[in-house]
Amino acid sequence: MARKSRRANVVQEKKEELQVFASIITQKQLATAAYARLSVEKENDESIQTQIELLHQYIQDHEEYKLVDTYVDDGYTGTDFDRPEFIRLMDDVRTGKIQAIIVKDLSRFGRNFIETGYYIETIFPCLNVRLISINDEFDSSRAEDRNSMVMPIKNMINEMYAKDASKKRVLSFEMHSQRGDMKIAKSIYGYYVDKEKNQLKVNLETAPIVQAIFRWYQMGKGTGDIVKRLKMLDIMTPFAYKATHEIEMEIPETDRWTGDRIKTILLNQSYIGSTVYGKRKAAKYRNMPEHHTDPSEWIIHENTHEAIVAEPDFEEVQERWEKRSDFMKESFRRGRSRWAGVEDSFPQKVKCMECGTTMTYMRYTNFGQSQGVRKGFYYCKEYDGKPGYCRQKVHEDLLKITVMDQIHHMIKVMCDKKEVLEKMKEGTCEKGELVSLRVKIQNMQYRLMKAEETSATLYENFATGLLDEQEYLALKEHYVQEKEKLTEGINQAQVRKRMVEKSIEEFLEVEKNLEQYLDDRSFNQKLIDKLVDKIFVSSKGMIEVRMKCSDVFQKVMEIME
Template structure:
């Protein structure tokens, strides 16, 4: 049977000092939005922010050696992670040495992730010389503590995390149950509907002001109008788009209001949403689960589909007739960009780097397919500014540019900028790699030096404590020297972290520039442009009216060699027109 140590562990020897306190309070709302945030907060009135702060201030009155520096609060924020505005502001003040004591009502207010919470309480705060107090749990990191105390701290953090996990699962299952009962669990109701609570369920009811507009949209599409034409008709009638209607509550433009054009995407969303034929489809995306913050799509078999839970605005026959027209149009003519199933589109090599020089919007690609008598189809590509097709005040004067014209301008600019025939690119690559490795080695050596100084500092701290314990140093001398030693260790840790970040950034930059040079060596006027070449060599392309193009390259030639002794290099590219 293993032996159990009976020796009592002790924390740092309590010192007579004045603490500058940061009070932290947090309140999350356990419950769904359907119940209303106000009711959820009322149900937890005893856990309010003010109650937590008041309890901490009362504790400070009983401890004159403590002085309040500031209060940090997070309202409606989960405790399962530490990405909270109030908490991050508190940690900034900790790093600035503005506070050296943190007080919370209990551990659950600090956080519900037992690994991260334990890391802060047992590692980060002690390293930074910060005292941590959880009032309701009786935890004070500057008090004497035993093995049982350490175990209790870890157990409480684990229980808090299990509680958060359980609450997340209950919220999810409760939401699924309400969906199966036909209750609307979304936020803003679909355009054409309003949401009201009836018999304990949130129901969708036809909105008298907007439901007729939805029916008109279906009618216009069935009559042969495309989505752009429908958007134009709605603009002519002075109808606000759904986003503006949500903000103002006005269906039609009022005096002094700006009328913005509907987008074709919004019209398409209305024409393809089954809610308008009386089928409530929910649970399409998921993400608000414990420790899952990225929203993701759900398999179609897991959707919640409820028929007859609300009044349809169009019949099923009308909805499926519209769906059939969409399918037929996509198969024959392609989608809004001209891409049909018969002729798949080529890769868009300018995606993400091509912008309208007049309004700054990303340019969209469009294609026109020509079919010859032999049955062979040829696709011609071009780019246009989406805002050029608007009717409202946001209309852009820019028009379009053909892909063949754009390719020619980019190739000419590449040839003029880099003139590779005179640069001996092979030698340039070797020289760049040599200088880059020299800069990396300097940083590595400095990181090693910082590590050695940290080890020496920790050893020095132990020696100071022994001298104080033996009586060689007075309490005042020990406090002063320990404070200075902690400051040096903190600065050294920060410096080491900064150097590591710089080294990581340099590794990424070396990879980018190496790829840049390899692609550059292949480039001439006869080179076929690819997405890899464009995205490596070019940072941004702005297209202006009249086929005037401005190209911003990822690097200019004098940036490809390190001239800064600190290993820094410029990131502003050279521009060509």
């Protein structure tokens, strides 16, 4: 009877334990990303939407995955990993937001043999992330898939395919360029594309604008004056016209006529009826990024379409532009000689807070002094006719004082945090995220050890009759899931711990290099160049300094909290 009583008590205790952990025994879902990619050439006439639908359906059919986000790189080659959505995906992977990535096939993930293999064999196992390829029936969590010879061969084939396709595209482009029968992909301001005849046709709405720009320049108007006239007449920019009449895109608030746009129109040989090929080139199979080419490499075909500008007028504009360019270069050279020693302390760093424009640096001489003191100031050239809009000025000396004050304040704060961070790194500090992570990892490791010990005794209890078969199977399943959950939690905490340690090391490295300037209050151009990213100036007198290391600083502040 005593034997039965003890067994009954043990069974009752196990039943109560099962009830307590009932919520844990539910099936776990992995936070999953669907990644789709398609090159510029639509491979096999496949659409990006078809890929997305396939991925979503696969995730829907498999309960272990939970779709968190969809990442789409449409029009990006797979030969490198510098793709905006792929970069966003990896950022989410590193922060623990994504635990599994699903692609249609491995070529969608990447066509670079070495880097694709590095992600599969090194990066993803380290981050405890699964990569699933539907068509390849590949799952990186399976050792037999990772170690299989099939995957390296497939990755190598994918890279060879990409190189071969790139080579064919380049050779095809060069052949069609020589013959002059290249398919016209997009219109030019002043023309529209007749797709049936594959020819540029004069656009009666925008061609007169192009002609007016050429006439104004011949009359001696500079690009700045032409921009003002176009704004006054409320003429749509080339991008705005195309967005509203051809491709139905949203027009950004920053879109406006600029001197560079006028230059592009004035120098474009398309307006005298010529077609120019090869202004920009790229060849992935030669590891050659897209780049501007020398005019001597251009292929020019004359009289391919109706001219908007007469050739004599076009030649006159080119001569005027060449003379103007030479004059500006000579003026710039003389100006540099005259103002030697008076250099812009914040080149391309000072921004207008109202419109976002880079403020212009202007030098002047204060002749109130005995010999004249040469100084500088910044002003915003943007103006839309509204009183008080932009046009603000800020003196360079004021920026120097403000920026150096901000830099020394940042250095002081960093030095104050140094001791706490060093203690946190060494494990002698009692607070902070790093301490919490270490405690969390230790607790989970202890719970994992206990779960393994208890799991190891389950069969013995079943064999001796302390547990019946149903109880044994239920408890076994519970501890399997508990160990998986704890293992996953430990891996995630360790990844986060490494990221925190890296942030602390980066902070301490920056602090170590800056500590020498703590008591130096003088202006230091090297510190400006090294630390200052942007300076925003408001017409109301506000000055905001954005540092290059602000992300490192912010991360450490969050860690210490």
